[in-house]
Amino acid sequence: MRDYRRVADSVAADIASGRLRPGDRLPTQRAFARRLGIADSTAGRVYAELTRRGLVVGEVGRGTFVRAAAPAASPALAEPALARIDLELNYPVVAGQTELLAAGLARLSRPDVLAAALRPAGATGTPAARAAVTALLARPGWAPDPDTVLFAGNGRQAIAAAIAALVPAGGRLGVEALTYPVVKAVAARLGVTAVPLACDADGLVPEAVRAAHVASPLGAVYVQPTLHNPLAVTMPGSRRAELADVLRESGLVAIEDAIWSFLHPDAAPPLAAYAPERVVFADSLSKRLAPGLTLGFALTPPELAGRVVGALRSGAWTVTGYALEAATGWLTDGAAATVAAAKREDAAARQRIAAAALAGCALRSDPHAYFCWWELPEPWRADTFVAAAARRGIAVTPAASFVVGPHRTPNAIRLGLASPPPETLRQALGTLAALARSDPDDMSAD
Numbered sequence: 001m002r003d004y005r006r007v008a009d010s011v012a013a014d015i016a017s018g019r020l021r022p023g024d025r026l027p028t029q030r031a032f033a034r035r036l037g038i039a040d041s042t043a044g045r046v047y048a049e050l051t052r053r054g055l056v057v058g059e060v061g062r063g064t065f066v067r068a069a070a071p072a073a074s075p076a077l078a079e080p081a082l083a084r085i086d087l088e089l090n091y092p093v094v095a096g097q098t099e100l101l102a103a104g105l106a107r108l109s110r111p112d113v114l115a116a117a118l119r120p121a122g123a124t125g126t127p128a129a130r131a132a133v134t135a136l137l138a139r140p141g142w143a144p145d146p147d148t149v150l151f152a153g154n155g156r157q158a159i160a161a162a163i164a165a166l167v168p169a170g171g172r173l174g175v176e177a178l179t180y181p182v183v184k185a186v187a188a189r190l191g192v193t194a195v196p197l198a199c200d201a202d203g204l205v206p207e208a209v210r211a212a213h214v215a216s217p218l219g220a221v222y223v224q225p226t227l228h229n230p231l232a233v234t235m236p237g238s239r240r241a242e243l244a245d246v247l248r249e250s251g252l253v254a255i256e257d258a259i260w261s262f263l264h265p266d267a268a269p270p271l272a273a274y275a276p277e278r279v280v281f282a283d284s285l286s287k288r289l290a291p292g293l294t295l296g297f298a299l300t301p302p303e304l305a306g307r308v309v310g311a312l313r314s315g316a317w318t319v320t321g322y323a324l325e326a327a328t329g330w331l332t333d334g335a336a337a338t339v340a341a342a343k344r345e346d347a348a349a350r351q352r353i354a355a356a357a358l359a360g361c362a363l364r365s366d367p368h369a370y371f372c373w374w375e376l377p378e379p380w381r382a383d384t385f386v387a388a389a390a391r392r393g394i395a396v397t398p399a400a401s402f403v404v405g406p407h408r409t410p411n412a413i414r415l416g417l418a419s420p421p422p423e424t425l426r427q428a429l430g431t432l433a434a435l436a437r438s439d440p441d442d443m444s445a446d
Helices: 004-017 029-036 040-052 097-109 111-117 127-137 155-166 181-189 206-215 237-250 302-314 321-332 335-357 382-391 422-437 440-445
Strands: 056-059 063-066 149-152 172-176 193-197 220-223 254-257 279-284 296-299 362-364 371-375 412-416
Touching: 004 040, 029 040, 040 056, 040 063, 097 111, 097 321, 097 335, 111 321, 127 149, 127 321, 149 155, 149 302, 155 181, 155 220, 155 254, 155 279, 155 296, 155 302, 172 181, 172 206, 181 193, 193 206, 206 237, 321 335, 335 422, 382 412, 382 422, 382 440
Parallel strands: 172 193, 172 220, 220 254, 254 279
Antiparallel strands: 056 063, 149 296, 279 296, 362 371, 371 412
């Protein structure tokens, strides 16, 4: 009887050499056994060994396939980072989502569907895609119009296109004093000055918007009303209504970033519901589903649509047909809703881990969020703490990454909770809690 490990080695060599390519289907175990003249039980052990090595994956009812890539040592929940534990990038993945999304791609193997998906896609997408997006976003108090939906490759591109369309080079963009770092980078690349606006416990202060616009006109305002990154603040409805009034009075347009809002379905309706004619609403599927094949969208008032479409085209930010078709399927077959519900539960569980591990620390967060803001104890400084955490294999984000303008930087860090497995997260936060209780001077010998 041939040793099953040697047979597995032979198949592994075929995979390594490229004779068997990613996605190739292996014969059934019975056919494999007949081809090699081995027992069916030996063939079963070969397939089990190949699976254990991470070279193949079995799909119930379909067969065994060569894996597209070798599995990572730990779940690949974020972009690669130098640190062993990434509390910096924040891409949530929940158990079973890959299998669920894979099932939804089966329809794309039909020649007619694939042919449509491989054609170029315009900024307006397709009627089916627009209907699917508005059904996804609709909630009590807001029923968006499908005709207002424009598509981008991802949420960042949708935001960038809105900024490019609304604020000319040399213009001013009002932003929360602590804001999403990518927006700072986009504004700088477009030649736009980011103007910090005051916030309080309810989010962006409407009077700060009015005062900044009177002092020197703003081209637009970028705001995160729900689960603000990094503070996790969510505006109450009254604050959104006040801000909508300021937009109307001043003639300003707001770019509403709703990327994380799917985690907080009980929040007030979006700012776009209070002033639909003054708001470009930006969202995407990168956090709801996965960053690798995503879709961004910008719900745009009709009088601004031409400018945003022009920015999408000139920036090469339009969506691909394949991503549009795949996402439409996930939105209409219920996969997106299922994954989003699982991520809401996952975020809440990770917040409980953080609350327990960092009990007694000065945390600001929300039970729905995948991140929290930690005001560090004296005598720690954020840059020193970030460096000390990195020496322990943990990446965190200093407050300076979020600060707009030359203002005083808070002595704080942001913790992204989404990426590590829960037990790894618990251990990492415990390590950081112990680090915060130590003296920075003790770190000099590390």
